Amino acid sequence: MNRRTRIALFALSAAGVGALLLWGLAGLPSFGDYAGPYGDLIANLAPPQRHIANAVTAVVFDYRGFDTMGEELILFGAASAVAMLLRETREHDVADIVDRVRSDATNAISLLAALAVLTVGLDVVAHGLLTPGGGFQGGVVLAAAFLVLFLGVEFHVYNQVAAPTRGEPVEPFGAGGYIGLGLVSLGLGLSFLQNFMGIGTFGRLTSGGSVLLVSFSSGIAVAGGFMVIFNEFLQENMAARYGR
């Protein structure tokens, strides 16, 4: 097929797709128009029913907690796959590589920044039922704190703190805790992952009952999963850069 035919074919199909897109766009509801009843229902029901101020978290860890468990396990599978694929081809151990950032000021500020990011992560997990945030969001922030160590301090230090042997058990612990909480609900004669504790006072840090625990175990699982993924890629890079 020569160039001219290809361009002609492309122009024809692009025009077709463009026309369909425009047709579809013309039929869209106007901006900000919301027809579904579900969002309004949850927003009105979650605070009195569950004492959870953040409706998003109420959906993710309570009303649809079972779906979130599936997502946890997807992340678990992805992290395991990354680890298995990369470790298979990596030739040498990188544990003794020292890749220091040669500036004391950068080191010190990065250490403080890592602690600050860690604190923000914990804060996001802890306040997940009150303000935007929760297990997943807080978990990724927690994992990012270790990246700051790598970027601004030293690979060796990062490897000491987040070594595979330390980082790996974190994710199964969190994911197992998530499933375990569901099983506790079942054992008490409730539905899977149904709240089995007092729902507390609305607006307090401890409100929401066991949903808060579910959010925390999700945070642990997500932080662990991302730590494993970061770890494998950073080890790969170190092994490649130092030719070991």
Place this chain on the structure above:
Amino acid sequence: MIPLQIAAVAFVACGAFVVVVARDLVRQATLLSIYGYGLVVLFLVFQAPDVALSALVVSAIAYPLVLVGAIARVRALQKRTGGG
């Protein structure tokens, strides 16, 4: 739409285009990170702070980092085996 929302949508649209037309892979990953920050602002101004928080780490830091790592690994392999 308020002006901030229009600006965020325009930034994300331009960012997506720039990411697609970039040819160098590392540059593409870097642009993807900037585009990720644009997405974070977009989610924020459209009142989805929960999504913005996860996008902040995942699409602005984690995903580009994993990409750069993979690119570096492949290039190192190519160098060792003498070209692609």
